[in-house]
Amino acid sequence: MRRKTLLTLVTVFGLVASPAVSAVASPGQPGGWEGTWTTSAQKPNDGFAPNWSLTGFANQTVRQVVRVSQGGAAIRIQFSNKYGTSPLAIAGATVGRARPGAAVDSLRPLTFNHREHAVIPPGGQLASDLAFLPVRPLEELSVTLYFARPTGPVTYHFASVSTTYRASGDHRADRDGKAFTENSASWYVLSGVQVLDPDPRRDVVVAFGDSITDGVGAEQDADNRYPDELAERVRGRFGVLNQGIGGNQVLFDTDLAGDAATKRLKADVLDQPRVRTVIILEGINDIGISDASFPGIPPRPHVTAEQLIAGHKELVRQARAKGVRVIGATLLPYKGAAYYTERGEKVRDAVNTWIRSSGLYDAVVDYDKVMADPKDADSLNPAYDSGDKLHPNGAGYRAMAAAIDLGSL
Template identity: 40%
Template sequence: MSHNTGSGRTTPRRGFWYLLAVAATTLLLVTPSSASDHRHQPHAGGSDWVGSWAAAVTPPDSRPDTQRFHDQTLRQVVHLSVGGDRFRLRLTNVHGTKPLSVGAVTVSPRRGGRGTPNIDPTTAVPVTFDGRSSTTVPVGAEWVSDPVELDVADNSDLVVSVHLPESTGRASVHYEGRSTTFLAPGDATSGSGENYESIGTARYFLDGVDVRTDSAGSVVFFGDSITDGVRSTLDANHRYPDVVADRLLKRPEPRELGVLNAGLSANRLLTDAGLGGEPAIARFERDILSQTGVRTVVLLEGINDIHHSAGAVESRELIGVYEQLIARAHEAGIRVVGGTITPFEGAPRYNAAGESDRRAVNEWIRESGAFDAVVDFDAVVRDPGHPSRLAPRYDTGDHVHPNDAGLAAMARAVEIRELY
């Protein structure tokens, strides 16, 4: 990795309400319990709020598995990177069309093996919002819970159960959660799990968990389906950011970093991709700048623009978006690590024009000096004898997405010292 100098941090605004305008005029509202946020301040050790888990959300599309809910309980599992002595949840209605009524929320450690909804009901801890067990999340808003006074461990699973007593309307959803989501009738927030059934791997209305801990801050991995880990093993936490999180936990406690995955399958730099949601430039503020305690973002995106346009997108257009993202991050005092775009020969829309654009963008990433550091994912996963395609041992078979072994190789390529 190469290294350049970043800029200083800004100081967040505080008050009874914390209001942050995102691209496309979306509002981010934070409850009074979160008025002490330190979202853009550097962490130099000591107990502070840090992002430990996140998921980027989109409006629902026409997929048949897209859900709407009415008097039902969603049970979702989040895998924390760093633990702490208390935590808070972040619910989201950013893409909703009506206020989201939340009847009750509980959290509990998972009981039993992965891919199950089971908990010990005696361990279910109620979550409150401004002291109340129920709340309503306005349209276009994110809602932060009161702190929950409970120790949570590093590298642990939290089971989050949310009762939705009224019709939810359009959901804010993350389709490729790679973790099984469950549903039960009525208020089953403290139920053991026997009334729950699997409804797929999409996540709904939940986009973050912050913890109070001794940590150096958090790092956001921002990208598309490769960062999202869409072909990784279900319920196993084998996405490449998960493996980086495991590496970070081996460092002394004050030097740990929370890991936030802002990967969004089918996402593009330039255009709204439908099921891939808003383009990167539009979601950058919500999925990076509004996260808690962020020091660094690792940016790996652009393959969808190249692939789906069959080479019609020019490399200079993609570079222009990178430059905008870098400038906005630096204004907030956040370092940016650029990841080179991985090979895709053999994919349906591969052609020579697209490959030429990919190589031109990668050359700029490596040589321009625009990033604070570079991680060469392309060099790690490509076939040495045929560098325009993935190495066979890392290819899931679609010639775009690395398998678990490829994702682990990508994680090993990230130099930990460049994340601070």
């Protein structure tokens, strides 16, 4: 049935004339775009660790690997110059199925309004034309960008937990990947992948949060962040998008870790097409960073439980105004982490008690209890600890995904 509907959609939009053309569904017409992979934009910086965001690219090709959550008969790729201060010129781009390392097959050219090149204005975003590359749930794609002219600093996402590859010159059409001799653990300019759904439903779930949602502590290139593990549980029945940013906070902006959650919820969650549910896991950085000193983050007064609860109420208000279902997640234990204090633990306990008992959320997933050490409820279970007493390892992220009642989504 879906195949028949897709053929109808292709006929309606006249998409058979070219292997990659624009397609935008109008209100009342069948079909539409749904997210299958996303990442949140960050300002270029090297505060967390060295990366390529500040220097940008010049006569270089960047190949980036992502794993989609739901499948579709065609895709389009989204790019961001949100934090750019000058126009960003993409000289060419391709997409294909990822193979080991930087290798790729089923390569397709990406076009932009039927051209192979495009310019993204400062602060702007860009979607490619439709590309006929059928994808299956949990399939890995390689998106390759060639930048001929110097870009200057570029919008990026620091903690990709995935290897990005770089080559000198134009290697967007290379399949073997041998020219890609440099690598990075961040994503650059790339912001999303969408699939064409011939029978669209409001069925996308967004995981929204900080480094624990982002997957810090997971194994490199293993795709075992908790949103990845959730996507494996549902096997393409709906899209699962990851909008976590390491170091992000509910109440405060930082150059390193993005806008406050209350400010970025609209762009990162509510503006995504066909979102049904958001899972909110945020607040431990507000507590910990207000109790410690960190380079690049100005000191601030201690955050109170009342302030954090007010921030969560604002997040729920924004989501409800758009008809989006809201799942509240309690804050994980963090005793022994670098910014742990007894004061902060009392704030965490108070916020978690409110999340469980307020009745404000449509459902609650109690990570505080799921992830706790059986011998010390204030500490992360050693079996789930990546080593810093704060971030889960792969087993921990699997436990987090398993704790979500799929019916609540």
